[in-house]
Amino acid sequence: MKRSPRTLRTAAASTCAIAALTVFGAAQVPGIAAASSDPATTTARPATTTLQGNSNWPTTRSGNHGIAVTALQHLLAAHGHAVSPDGVYGPRTAAAVRAFQTRHHLKADGVAGAKTWKALVTTVRAGSHGATVTAAQKLLTARGHTVSPDGAFGPRTAAAVKAFQTRSHLEADGVIGPRTWNALLITSRSTQPTTPSIGPESGTYTLKLTRNGKQPLNSRLALLRGGKVIDSYRAGSGKGSTDECLPDKGWLPGGTYKVKGHETNRGGWNYNPRVQIQGYAIQIEDKTCTPKPGGHKRVMRTQMLIHSEMLADGTQAFDNPFNGDDWWRWDNDGDYSSNGCIKLAPNDLKDLFAHLNGAGWPKNLTLRVS
Numbered sequence: 001m002k003r004s005p006r007t008l009r010t011a012a013a014s015t016c017a018i019a020a021l022t023v024f025g026a027a028q029v030p031g032i033a034a035a036s037s038d039p040a041t042t043t044a045r046p047a048t049t050t051l052q053g054n055s056n057w058p059t060t061r062s063g064n065h066g067i068a069v070t071a072l073q074h075l076l077a078a079h080g081h082a083v084s085p086d087g088v089y090g091p092r093t094a095a096a097v098r099a100f101q102t103r104h105h106l107k108a109d110g111v112a113g114a115k116t117w118k119a120l121v122t123t124v125r126a127g128s129h130g131a132t133v134t135a136a137q138k139l140l141t142a143r144g145h146t147v148s149p150d151g152a153f154g155p156r157t158a159a160a161v162k163a164f165q166t167r168s169h170l171e172a173d174g175v176i177g178p179r180t181w182n183a184l185l186i187t188s189r190s191t192q193p194t195t196p197s198i199g200p201e202s203g204t205y206t207l208k209l210t211r212n213g214k215q216p217l218n219s220r221l222a223l224l225r226g227g228k229v230i231d232s233y234r235a236g237s238g239k240g241s242t243d244e245c246l247p248d249k250g251w252l253p254g255g256t257y258k259v260k261g262h263e264t265n266r267g268g269w270n271y272n273p274r275v276q277i278q279g280y281a282i283q284i285e286d287k288t289c290t291p292k293p294g295g296h297k298r299v300m301r302t303q304m305l306i307h308s309e310m311l312a313d314g315t316q317a318f319d320n321p322f323n324g325d326d327w328w329r330w331d332n333d334g335d336y337s338s339n340g341c342i343k344l345a346p347n348d349l350k351d352l353f354a355h356l357n358g359a360g361w362p363k364n365l366t367l368r369v370s
Contacts, residue, residue: 057118059113064089069087069093074134077131263280284305
């Protein structure tokens with residue numbers, strides 16, 4: 001449960017009235033195993049990813065990042081290895097891969113090649129749930145089939161699987177077996193759903209915040225490319241007020257914002273209580289609000305960021321039972337509240353960074369608020 005806030009909380013972790021962000025360049029754990037018409041002994045068409053031997057599975061290793069790494073991390077979690085699905089193949093992910101390989105009598109080199117992928121994936125279908133399903137859902141979304149990564153294999157996920165299988169010339173049975181896993185991991189751009197041309201904006205990345213008028217702390221932040229949703233996350237905006245001109249409490253004003261910068265270690269690598277937002281953060285430009293009739297006057301909303309609650313190195317603070325609320329630790333849904341910013345859960349913010357890292361942090365990235 002969310003503990004009652006302590007006095008200092010009002011001036012601490014959620015505030016957006018802070019020093020400017022330094023601007024840089026632009027459970028069923030394994031799922032339900034069942035017989036499938038999706039055979040393991042088949043090869044998919046060539047892909048642009050690095051392949052190992054003739055098995056056509058990607059080779060993923062330390063230093064890689066992107067959706068394949070995110071899927072790998074979810075699959076490792078499904079097998080009981082505690083890794084954060086941040087899309088970055090760092091030391092913890094490599095260690096988890098080595099531990100998994102050792103357990104399955106594979107060469108423990110920390111590189112996820114064909115044999116490791118084959119051991120990691122399990123067949124999932126309608127009714128399955130858990131981290132394995134989440135991995136599949138995120139891969140489907142990356143291939144242009146928008147599904148919520150909720151870990152539940154429901155009708156929408158099944159429909160997305162069938163659509164992907166049809167496009168990939170697989171039997172459209174809605175079951176994710178080895179052949180479909182293989183295709184999801186290595187599918188080239190030519191077999192992905194096409195994005196309609198929309199003029200000069202085609203293929204560009206944008207962020208979109210869809211505000212929830214009834215529950216501002218249950219809004220949605222989506223990353224789109226060429227108008228297609230790549231991924232979306234629950235987001236809070238403000239402290240529950242829909243008044244755009246209420247600094248520190250109202251939600252983000254509508255309109256289009258430029259993304260001014262980002263960083264993953266806000267506050268430096270050491271604990272700094274004067275930096276009230278730490279770790280991963282994205283800064284957006286200032287915006288003048290549009291007052292409601294009879295409401296507050298027009299004001300310039302400043303120092304607005306997309307952020308979470310974490311330490312400067314991206315980890316979670318120690319859970320101190322004597323604190324009313326831990327400033328740099330995500331406790332529960334109450335932490336979606338912020339002083340006028342956009343707030344994501346830590347893993348969601350890291351996942352967003354992984355997508356944008358993979359895209360090279362596009363120049364002219366914008367945020368649209370509606």
